[in-house]
Amino acid sequence: MLEKERGNAAQVALGGAGERARRQPLRQPSIKDIARLARVSHPTVSRALQNSPLVNPATAAKIRKIAEAAGYRPSAVARGLVTRRTRTVGLVVTTVADPFAGEVACGIEQAANDHGYAVFLANSNADAECERKMVQALAERRVDGIIVTSSRVGSDYLPMLAELNVPMVLVNDQYPGEFVHSVMIANENGSRAATEHLIELGHRRIAYVGDRSGYQTETERLEGYKQALAAAGIEYAAELAVHGDGRPEAAVAAMDGLLKLADPPTAVCCYNDMTAMGAMRAIRTRGLRVPEDVSVTGFDDLFFAKYLEPSLTTVRQPMRRMGQMAMENLLKLMSGEDSVAQVKVEAELVVRGSTGRAGANPGLKVETGGTRASGAGRRNG
Amino acid sequence: MLEKERGNAAQVALGGAGERARRQPLRQPSIKDIARLARVSHPTVSRALQNSPLVNPATAAKIRKIAEAAGYRPSAVARGLVTRRTRTVGLVVTTVADPFAGEVACGIEQAANDHGYAVFLANSNADAECERKMVQALAERRVDGIIVTSSRVGSDYLPMLAELNVPMVLVNDQYPGEFVHSVMIANENGSRAATEHLIELGHRRIAYVGDRSGYQTETERLEGYKQALAAAGIEYAAELAVHGDGRPEAAVAAMDGLLKLADPPTAVCCYNDMTAMGAMRAIRTRGLRVPEDVSVTGFDDLFFAKYLEPSLTTVRQPMRRMGQMAMENLLKLMSGEDSVAQVKVEAELVVRGSTGRAGANPGLKVETGGTRASGAGRRNG
DNA sequence: TTGTAGGCGTTATCAT
DNA sequence: ATGATAACGCCTACAA
Secondary structure: OOOOOOOOHHHHHOOOOOOOOOOOOOOOOOHHHHHHHHOOOHHHHHHHHOOOOOOOHHHHHHHHHHHHHOOOOOOHHHHHHHHOOOOEEEEEEOOOOOHHHHHHHHHHHHHHHHOOOEEEEEEOOOOHHHHHHHHHHHHHOOOOEEEEEOOOOHHHHHHHHHHHOOOEEEEOOOOOOOOOEEEEEOHHHHHHHHHHHHHHOOOOOEEEEEOOOOOHHHHHHHHHHHHHHHHOOOOOOHHHEEEOOOOHHHHHHHHHHHHOOOOOOOEEEEOOHHHHHHHHHHHHHOOOOOOOOOEEEOOEOOOOHHHOOOOOEEEEOOHHHHHHHHHHHHHHHHOOOOOOOEEEEOOEEEOOOOOOOOOOOOOOOOOOOOOOOOOOOOOOO | OOOOOEOOHHHHHOOOOOOEOOOOOOOOOOHHHHHHHHOOOHHHHHHHHOOOOOOOHHHHHHHHHHHHHHOOOOOHHHHHHHHOOOOEEEEEEOOOOOHHHHHHHHHHHHHHHHOOOEEEEEEOOOOHHHHHHHHHHHHHOOOOEEEEEOOOOHHHHHHHHHHHOOOEEEEOOOOOOOOOEEEEEOHHHHHHHHHHHHHHOOOOOEEEEEOOOOOHHHHHHHHHHHHHHHHOOOOOOHHHEEEOOOOHHHHHHHHHHHHOOOOOOOEEEEOOHHHHHHHHHHHHHOOOOOOOOOEEEOOEOOOOHHHOOOOOEEEEOOHHHHHHHHHHHHHHHHOOOOOOOEEEEOOEEEOOOOOOOOOOOOOOOOOOOOOOOOOOOOOOO
């Protein structure tokens, strides 16, 4: 439409209050512009726009009308500079493309948005150095707080925390320790429940396909598995506890190794749903069936779990809710409350079609899985 | 000039220059603080930190050392205020928990990060009003650009674009029209390829399970399906084209309706992988098998597609790459280049186990799917 | 090579 | 109820 009229739409619409054209990236109207148009001082405009009671209702209305007409939008950056609070938080994840991280991010974003906060997204790609850089970058952006999800360098945050002096909340992170605030799932309980479920179904030879060893989440889930075995008087066999990397590809290989054992397992407890997905593929590829030949459990209850064939018995994490809780904790921290600390979220076993009685191998059965779920531990959502 | 020596961590660490404690949110050191410590003026510090050649290497080194020791971090907000460029972009998605959006977001974040930009995440929850609000909020944050993914109100952005005067790039959006910049997948081609594949396998009675009707992406994919039918001389049957909502739950119901037809389809072309996942569930629930009884195709090639049983034949979208392209286009737009416009990305058929010859029903066959993929259209990644 | 003097768009602190 | 005036932390002239 108009070509050289760099004067922004607002000013043009108002009758060309712009004295001279700007070469700058098209300045948005400021309170000073509005003040000039309304024939008042900028502070008055500022007050009017904040619905301050200190301003005459009539002038306030007039100012708001003018601001509206001018397409005025307050600058959060200028406000942030003077108030020293940007109403911005940083979210560090390995990658949002990961379904778990996506769900958590969704919960965080929701809660943040509800409170007028914006969320900076930072992917660390599971690289510690990169992760550190991202946190630094967030600090430069002057975020009011930071949430780190599924980090593998959680312990490194303690010194950072002190240095950056920015409130932080960790979600399912590595060694949150005593000094930081966190939201964690009850890994041991969840994993134990899954394993107990398999034991109840008569399984004795139960394998575990984990994440890379050494991480807290992995260690805790493995521990839950061991606890359940011990409680049932089943001896832990090191050959049955193998490692993947939390992704299906590695799980295929790990599971295949288990199936090649002289005495292969009849059930497998997986670190997470992605791992379970890979394990199921490995089982099917060998011509075996789930759950008739091998029962499988996951962890997370990602959206696809109930749509796998058979649908996956898994341990549910309320991922969105956890994100929301993390954000709410962070909000408290940012407002000065130093009370909240470590939040432990209970995990819930969701029994579906991928687990069945040990030795229950009714020959050729085509309709595996489906909605065949026992009543126990059904999801409440 | 300033009599009140605001104490801060840096100064304290450097020898306790802070006279008295502050109740403020603990100010970070500024260039002025560094200047005082280095006994130079702030502009000199500013220049030194920007590696300006206008500053004496010796003093520059000294300044950098002091800044480092003081834990100085430049304030992006102050810089943004003066430069009028925040090096920040907004990303609007329905929800990052959606795998497609997550992948695109990942690509965007990557590219943004590579260029020193930070990404604001904004979930619209598929609500037009909310989406509009998020864009306004981003404008107040003074983002340099905005990317909108899978919006259903794409056309509404034209007026917004003019009003906000912020460069925008849309990814797989609704009616991008002539005036906005976009990255779109070749929906018709992709859908046509999938349908042609089914036709080549001998199918004649091919159904289509779409998204809610009226959206451009949906319309185009349906169109591709129709084109393939027409080219093969198969008459389009309205009863075989049904609607879901892009999510598995709705697809289960839609597919079930198709299976209840007097003359049910032997193949179904689905709007996306989520829909295909639901369709497969509906098929199995009825005691039918994929692909022996019904062949299924998806669209997207989400991470789980190859792990479904049978693995899903689908049309691949290079999602991360598309996000990256969108960001790169946005970078150009933000730097003033007004050249880039509508980018169309080719879709690639990936043949896997969920599609098979029509009428090829070899009785009870347990090992469905797996890695049984024909050579045609294999992914190159 | 360095320092001085604005100004970015707000809010905050005083006056009036 | 309103208006000057001064920050906030940085950058960019321009002056020295």
